[in-house]
Amino acid sequence: FTTSFHYPVPARYSFLTRSRRWLVPALVLAVVLVLVLAFGVNSAGLSSRISSQEDTVSNLSLSLSSARRDSVDTAKDVQRLRFSVESNKDQLSSVAESLKELAMVQTLSKAVASLRCAVDRLIHNRTDVKGCCPLEWESVESSCFYFSRASLNWHDARDWCHAHQSQLLILTDDKDWDYMRSHVGDTFYWVGLTDEGGKWEWVNGTPYTIDHCAHIHSDGRLNDKHCSEPERERQSKFPPHRLYF
Template sequence: MEESYYENYWDQTTLSLTDSPAPSSASRFRRWLFPGLIVVVLLILIIVMGSTNRKMSNRLGTLEQTVSNLSKIVQSLNASLHHTQETAKQVQQLQYAVENNKDQLNSVSEAPEQLSAIDSLSKTIAAIKRSHEHVINNSSTTGGCCPVGWTVFESNCYFFSGDSRSWNESRDWCETQQAHLLILQNDKEWDFVTRRSMPHFYWIGLSDWRTGRWEWVNQTPYTVEPRRWKPGQPDNLTGHGDEDCAHLYDDGLLNDVHCSIKMQFICQKPTLNA
């Protein structure tokens, strides 16, 4: 009886299990969908984090290299700064030494400088005195006066140049001073000029380039006086072009040369109130 009971029980249980419907494919898909999504999301997160970690590692390596380079630069700058500071100290020491030497030199050279200043002052006073006497003489004995740097004689002013020019350049320069190259009119004037011209060469206003005949710069005809010329002059030597311009030789006599030669010159004009 008891065996019969158990047999009936297992038969019913087996029947109930056999008779329950099998789950559908849709329910099985829904059952695994959520876990699958979680796995996919976790996999994506793992990939993203791995990539991020790789980039961070690269950036970290770059930063470490940059820091290392900056450290080297700072060390180099510190060394340069130290060297610059040492150099600045040496420069200051040199400046101090130079100042001391200058003070010593000034103290040593002070006396000669004072003597030089006194000498220069004496010369200035002498020059002023001569100019004053010159003005007095000009205004009282000749009835006229001349610009500074010019010499008065009778009723004319004479300028004995210090620089050298050609005959044409000398003529043009005299004209800019409202004057002309020297014209000698009498023996007294010849003596006055030659005493001051020797021992130098000076252009005067005498030439024959315009007409082939000797004439003064104002086109007044000139008659050759052999006693006023160097022996054998004027010879109008043509070996290097005509010698068309006359000048005073270093002994006060006349000589003819090429007009392009550069030498000192004498300008002449009337006194200011002549």
Template sequence: MDDSRNLMVADTRSRYRLLSQSTVWWIGAAAACLGLLLLTVILSLVAQNGGAIRHGNKPQVCLMECENLVYNLTKDKDALRDERDQLRINASNLTKAIEVLQSQYNTVSASRDKLQEDVRRLNVSREDQLCPQGLMPFNNKCYFASAKGAAKTWEDSRKDCLERRADLVIITTKEELDFVTNLCSRTWIGLSDTQQEGKWKWVDGTDLVGVGNWHTGEPNDIGNEDCVEISPSDGKWNDVPCTEKLSWICMVP
């Protein structure tokens, strides 16, 4: 009976030992499963949070870039506005400067015109003062035209001029030629070749410069023509005998 009891006890202990080992295994397995499940959850949470962080950074980066763009555009706008304002100031200054210059120009022009008029009056006055009574001023010279119908030889005409402290007219410019041509009809001028045939000289001793203002075919010295007359129609010259009687023009240099 004791032996049977011992066998029962041993069998019970063996069963208890097997049950304990099985329980421990299941507990270990359950713990392992729980650990794996927890790790999976943790990894999942980490992955979700990481994605959220990553996705959350994109709007923030975009916002920062937009803010930088707006800042740069604002700076550019301000710079352009300042440049525009400066250009307006420069344009205003230039306009004022132009107005000042225009005013100065108008003043100078008015002064110039007044001075020119004063000079003209002074020249006229000077010519009037330079020319004795009965003589006409022209280009700072004085002229005398013989009376209408009066006529003298070339020598007598010159004598009359010398008595007036003048001499027969010397023509050296186109303006002077036109002036003399309009004074009277056929008239003596102070040109001759009495000293040397073909050597035309003015009464002041100077030689005729250039070809002169002769009529076509003149001078031809037909009949000892040593003195020169001027035609009133065209101002052309012609050599005629010095003894011919014509009107004359005197000139005071």
């Protein structure tokens, strides 16, 4: 026969046993729930970041497209400018050739005028020919100019000019200044300007608002110098029709 022994189990032990049986699944479920929640939160953040990156990429694409269009427009502008430059080069070359031809014509005109004066001197057997500058004088438009190689004081230079029906140079405009600056070099020349009367004025009595007598240097500036000091004179001769600088 079979004999069975049954031991009574207290009620609280029975409850603990049942509780332990459900504890592990509950913990697993809780962990899974926490993981799901964490994944959901991370997924939401990741989605937000992805959306932000997509917006950034979209903006970059738009910027790139705009930059490409601008690049194409710039290339067209460069091409137009290049064509314009080439066209201007041709025009400038044409202008340069015209200027060369004009300079040649002016040179020939001066040569013809000089030759005509030389012929007139030979025909009339005299150096003073009407309408021509004297020998060693330079013709500039309607006036005759002479650069002296002698060193004289201002008064002697003025008297020399008077003896040759001329006067020390009077500078009236920028053209005269530019002409003198291009011819005087490193040499000082007397001009027709003095303040011996107490104020600056040209030898023709015209006032000038700029001590002593004046001479001009290679940079075109006038400088005051005592009138008794020797210096080369610079005269402008009365032209044939009696106009003068």
